[in-house]
Amino acid sequence: MSETTKRALVCGAGGFIGHHMVKRLVKEGFWVRGVDLKYPRFNDTQAHDFVIGDLRDQGVVWSIFDQGFDEIYQFAADMGGAGYIFTGEHDADVMHNSGTINLNVLETARRRNSKRIFYSSSACIYPAYNQEDPNNPNCAEESAYPAAPDSEYGWEKLFSERLYFSYGRNYGMQVRVARFHNIFGPEGSWNDGKEKAPAAMCRKVAMAKDGDEIEIWGGGDQTRSFLYVDECIEGVRRLIQSDWTGPVNIGSDEMISIDGLVDLVAEIAGKRITKRHISGPTGVRGRNSDNKLIERKLGWRPTQSLRSGIAKTYDWIKSQVGTGVAALPD
Numbered sequence: 001m002s003e004t005t006k007r008a009l010v011c012g013a014g015g016f017i018g019h020h021m022v023k024r025l026v027k028e029g030f031w032v033r034g035v036d037l038k039y040p041r042f043n044d045t046q047a048h049d050f051v052i053g054d055l056r057d058q059g060v061v062w063s064i065f066d067q068g069f070d071e072i073y074q075f076a077a078d079m080g081g082a083g084y085i086f087t088g089e090h091d092a093d094v095m096h097n098s099g100t101i102n103l104n105v106l107e108t109a110r111r112r113n114s115k116r117i118f119y120s121s122s123a124c125i126y127p128a129y130n131q132e133d134p135n136n137p138n139c140a141e142e143s144a145y146p147a148a149p150d151s152e153y154g155w156e157k158l159f160s161e162r163l164y165f166s167y168g169r170n171y172g173m174q175v176r177v178a179r180f181h182n183i184f185g186p187e188g189s190w191n192d193g194k195e196k197a198p199a200a201m202c203r204k205v206a207m208a209k210d211g212d213e214i215e216i217w218g219g220g221d222q223t224r225s226f227l228y229v230d231e232c233i234e235g236v237r238r239l240i241q242s243d244w245t246g247p248v249n250i251g252s253d254e255m256i257s258i259d260g261l262v263d264l265v266a267e268i269a270g271k272r273i274t275k276r277h278i279s280g281p282t283g284v285r286g287r288n289s290d291n292k293l294i295e296r297k298l299g300w301r302p303t304q305s306l307r308s309g310i311a312k313t314y315d316w317i318k319s320q321v322g323t324g325v326a327a328l329p330d
């Protein structure tokens with residue numbers, strides 16, 4: 001590593017988005033250290049150094065910061081899809097684990113004089129009362145308050161956003177915060193109970209025979225938007241290099257109902273699929289990314305169609321289903 005090589009730390013580098021970010025940073029010429037409780041599940045990491053460690057442990061975090069980093073990406077969190085976040089069974093873990101990680105990483109970055117840090121917040125911070133009409137949700141950045149997230153996961157994200165912004169104000173750290181809206185793509189959870197709707201639908205359709213029925217949580221008319229992971233990474237890279245210091249949505253504004261998502265996956269798979277709606281955790285009625293601010297501040301917004309991202313993701317999940325070892329836990 002030459003003296004001019006930039007150093008990046010990726011927390012949560014064994015997870016879905018962190019793994020993709022490592023690949024991107026290495027490609028851009030960074031020296032990268034990843035840290036996670038586990039290695040990436042589906043492919044080898046490309047990080048130059050990968051530490052298996054628990055970011056809830058202050059001693060571990062201190063040892064990871066053996067010198068300053070030019071850029072830090074904080075993706076580590078205790079999280080999952082609706083089946084993990086909305087049942088209430090994991091509330092204490094979600095709040096305690098993610099809160100502790102953020103407190104440790106941020107304070108250590110400050111002490112080690114690493115100034116530029118990215119934090120991954122979530123669309124789950126937006127108030128439930130603005131997301132009751134599936135056809136007209138409001139997720140503009142300034143609508144976050146008065147706060148009323150619909151999950152403890154969202155409350156922890158909101159607390160941590162404020163924590164990061166406080167360090168930005170009081171300690172002069174270059175804090176950048178994005179609110180991700182449903183990121184999906186290859187090499188993400190698809191069968192471990194933490195998968196999100198796009199991966200779950202791709203799996204169900206990939207495992208179904210032509211003419212089969214699949215189960216859908218809720219009435220199917222709840223709406224969401226989904227962003228392909230490459231666009232998420234592009235947005236984060238642009239944000240961290242920008243001067244914009246407020247929170248910003250990184251998401252797609254191509255809203256679709258859950259039934260519509262199933263139809264899209266079935267069409268891509270070339271299968272006739274019927275839907276059976278069953279009760280299950282669904283979250284808010286409607287959610288869509290509002291991309292006015294990102295366009296104004298970064299001069300960029302995601303543009304890839306949902307169809308193109310789902311096609312790539314479906315192909316990958318189909319290949320995983322075909323391996324026969326796919327049902328093994330982490």
Ligand code: NAD
Nearest residue numbers: 012014015016017036037054055076077120122180182183
């Ligand atoms: P992920 O679960 O795949 O990755 C998170 C990683 O953090 C995991 O690999 C996990 O092992 C690691 N981790 C958890 N606790 C840890 C600990 N104590 N010490 C070290 N590592 C620990 O999730 P993801 O989809 O890659 O999401 C990354 C970030 O983006 C998260 O903060 C998430 O809340 C946020 N986000 C994601 C989405 C999305 O749609 N994927 C949407 C909104 C926000």
